[in-house]
Amino acid sequence: MELPVIDLAPYLEIAGDRDGELPSGLNELCREVSRLLEETGALLVRDPRCTAEDNDRFIDMMEKYFEKPSDFKRLQERPYLHYQVGVTPEGVEVPRSLVDQEMQEKLRELPKEHQPFTPKGPDPKWRYMWRVGPRPLNTRFQELNSEPVIPEGFPEWKETMDSWGYKMITAIEAVAEMAAIGFGLPKDAFTSLMKQGPHLLAPTGSDLGCYGQEGTVFAGYHYDLNFLTIHGRSRFPGLNIWLRNGQKVEVKVPMGCLLIQTGKQIEWLTAGECTAGMHEVVVTKRTIDAIKLASEQNRSLWRVSSTLFAHIASDAVLKPLSHFAESHIASKYPPIPAGEFVEQELAALAPIIKTSINFKSYKGVMKFWFTNCFAGSLEHSEGTACSSTFFSALVQLIPCRAAVAPFSPIPPSEACCNAIKALGQPCLCVLVNGPPISGVDRNMALQLPEKCTANFEPCDIMK
Numbered sequence: 001m002e003l004p005v006i007d008l009a010p011y012l013e014i015a016g017d018r019d020g021e022l023p024s025g026l027n028e029l030c031r032e033v034s035r036l037l038e039e040t041g042a043l044l045v046r047d048p049r050c051t052a053e054d055n056d057r058f059i060d061m062m063e064k065y066f067e068k069p070s071d072f073k074r075l076q077e078r079p080y081l082h083y084q085v086g087v088t089p090e091g092v093e094v095p096r097s098l099v100d101q102e103m104q105e106k107l108r109e110l111p112k113e114h115q116p117f118t119p120k121g122p123d124p125k126w127r128y129m130w131r132v133g134p135r136p137l138n139t140r141f142q143e144l145n146s147e148p149v150i151p152e153g154f155p156e157w158k159e160t161m162d163s164w165g166y167k168m169i170t171a172i173e174a175v176a177e178m179a180a181i182g183f184g185l186p187k188d189a190f191t192s193l194m195k196q197g198p199h200l201l202a203p204t205g206s207d208l209g210c211y212g213q214e215g216t217v218f219a220g221y222h223y224d225l226n227f228l229t230i231h232g233r234s235r236f237p238g239l240n241i242w243l244r245n246g247q248k249v250e251v252k253v254p255m256g257c258l259l260i261q262t263g264k265q266i267e268w269l270t271a272g273e274c275t276a277g278m279h280e281v282v283v284t285k286r287t288i289d290a291i292k293l294a295s296e297q298n299r300s301l302w303r304v305s306s307t308l309f310a311h312i313a314s315d316a317v318l319k320p321l322s323h324f325a326e327s328h329i330a331s332k333y334p335p336i337p338a339g340e341f342v343e344q345e346l347a348a349l350a351p352i353i354k355t356s357i358n359f360k361s362y363k364g365v366m367k368f369w370f371t372n373c374f375a376g377s378l379e380h381s382e383g384t385a386c387s388s389t390f391f392s393a394l395v396q397l398i399p400c401r402a403a404v405a406p407f408s409p410i411p412p413s414e415a416c417c418n419a420i421k422a423l424g425q426p427c428l429c430v431l432v433n434g435p436p437i438s439g440v441d442r443n444m445a446l447q448l449p450e451k452c453t454a455n456f457e458p459c460d461i462m463k
């Protein structure tokens with residue numbers, strides 16, 4: 001299946017500063033944008049401000065960088081800053097499909113031909129983190145005040161990163177405006193929430209010379225937790241996306257086009273009208289053809305993906321907007337500050353991290369409970385052992401998130417009650433006696449056994 005390409009030029013020419021009615025042709029175009037985001041979770045666009053030459057310049061520089069020896073690249077590694085800037089080596093990022101049990105169950109229901117490849121462990125790809133755009137002076141979600149990292153021998157680094165990053169953000173903003181209009185929202189419904197968001201240019205580098213076998217998974221099946229993700233065209237194919245109907249599609253990005261994908265934050269804002277697009281990056285037959293051609297032409301065998309994650313501002317509240325609040329499933333998307341939402345999503349990745357060779361580097365990301373969490377099996381005060389780690393017990397309770405949010409009126413779902421019963425009383429008591437968990441009200445958690453008729457003994461609460 002070929003995804004259609006939306007040319008942003010007509011919208012940019014007419015709609016730039018205009019707040020009133022759009023010509024009917026442009027309204028149609030906006031509706032097409034929202035329809036495609038809804039049905040496919042992906043959108044191919046052509047933006048005259050982001051040219052193929054811009055993309056080439058960026059990819060050329062990143063290929064040159066990723067081709068450097070590991071020892072050189074590790075000089076830009078900042079594990080003590082939790083990889084928020086600089087390089088993240090291969091083997092550190094964890095595909096969500098390895099740790100999310102709900103997701104694994106859904107995958108088993110897909111027909112064989114639409115199932116994703118199974119990752120064997122952390123992704124074998126490198127990534128470079130470069131923050132783009134201004135950040136708020138006052139925020140509840142302070143980022144680390146760290147200097148950007150610039151590798152030696154790349155005098156063009158800052159200018160290239162900033163200019164490509166800003167250009168891709170402008171493309172995202174245009175799409176976000178068009179989608180808002182298409183959904184019947186004010187033009188700035190999304191973009192006003194994106195202002196001063198923690199946008200991140202985060203290109204990846206995958207060594208196809210080393211890992212070029214068909215079926216190698218560079219990014220295991222996952223969704224993105226941000227608002228919208230944008231990429232320039234990669235020189236090597238390999239991205240598979242899943243449409244709303246569960247169909248798996250290999251994406252072909254035409255020359256000079258950009259690919260936009262929906263993340264979890266747009267799902268929240270539209271109460272599931274758009275869902276976060278599932279995707280994976282694997283070595284396919286087409287990747288192998290591109291590897292052969294690149295080898296013949298003596299070109300780099302590093303697959304660079306010029307990914308930019310556009311976010312909703314951390315202090316802005318994620319909740320279904322306008323008429324989406326009337327959706328019958330709006331309660332699945334309770335209001336939550338975007339920064340808190342991101343913390344929760346990261347926490348769900350915690351259990352696998354302890355098995356990764358680099359797990360200690362994640363301690364800042366998991367800031368609220370790290371010191372208590374790597375102790376292995378935890379003992380309950382009554383002497384009955386909880387055989388899970390704090391992390392894995394926490395992950396088992398993911399289906400209960402909505403029911404344990406502070407002041408949540410939502411009763412525990414069947415999946416949550418099943419999880420509570422499977423978890424057992426000792427582990428629940430370990431959790432409620434553990435360090436505070438962002439987005440979880442301890443008293444609400446304590447009420448779960450009763451609401452689920454689980455007949456647990458009450459926990460001894462440690463003061």
Ligand SMILES: [Fe+2]
Nearest residue numbers: 222223224279
């Ligand atoms: Fe992704």
